[in-house]
Amino acid sequence: MLRAAFLVLALSVFALAQLPKGFYAWWSRPEITRNLNLTPAQRQQIRGTVMQYRPHLLNVRAEVIRAEQTLADEFNRNPVDPTRAQEAIARLVDARSDLTRTLSELSLKLRLVLTEQQWQELQRRRPLSGGDAPEPAETPEQK
Numbered sequence: 001m002l003r004a005a006f007l008v009l010a011l012s013v014f015a016l017a018q019l020p021k022g023f024y025a026w027w028s029r030p031e032i033t034r035n036l037n038l039t040p041a042q043r044q045q046i047r048g049t050v051m052q053y054r055p056h057l058l059n060v061r062a063e064v065i066r067a068e069q070t071l072a073d074e075f076n077r078n079p080v081d082p083t084r085a086q087e088a089i090a091r092l093v094d095a096r097s098d099l100t101r102t103l104s105e106l107s108l109k110l111r112l113v114l115t116e117q118q119w120q121e122l123q124r125r126r127p128l129s130g131g132d133a134p135e136p137a138e139t140p141e142q143k
Contacts, residue, residue: 027110032125036118045113053106060099067092 026032027046038046071088074080111119 026122026125032122035125036114036121038118042113046110049106049109049113053102053109056102057099057106060095060102063095064092064099067095 027050033043033046067088071085071092074085074088077084114122
């Protein structure tokens with residue numbers, strides 16, 4: 001029974017390892033940035049913002065991976081030390097929180113670069129399930 005409880009907890013922890021809901025790296029998709037009709041100044045701002053956040057993103061993602069591994073190691077101990085496992089859980093929660101905060105701040109800065117029309121187009125192209133964004137169908141006006 002205890003093993004089943006740990007398995008459920010471990011699976012739920014790993015399920016949370018995904019990026020925040022609705023987040024995807026649209027700025028790295030040439031077909032999306034091209035269709036948004038970004039100005040050269042916008043492209044430069046986006047590139048600069050992404051480069052500014054890149055080192056911190058790499059660090060926080062690495063911390064999430066380390067925290068996940070530490071938690072897995074604690075779950076694999078026999079016997080499991082509940083105190084150490086709780087500390088590992090807390091560390092993982094903190095690491096994921098930092099990743100979510102960083103990605104959200106990056107997203108905000110990038111949103112501020114876009115016009116309302118570009119933002120609406122980006123929302124229309126947003127992937128539904130984390131996969132590739134669907135190409136929009138041609139409307140009668142475009143034909």
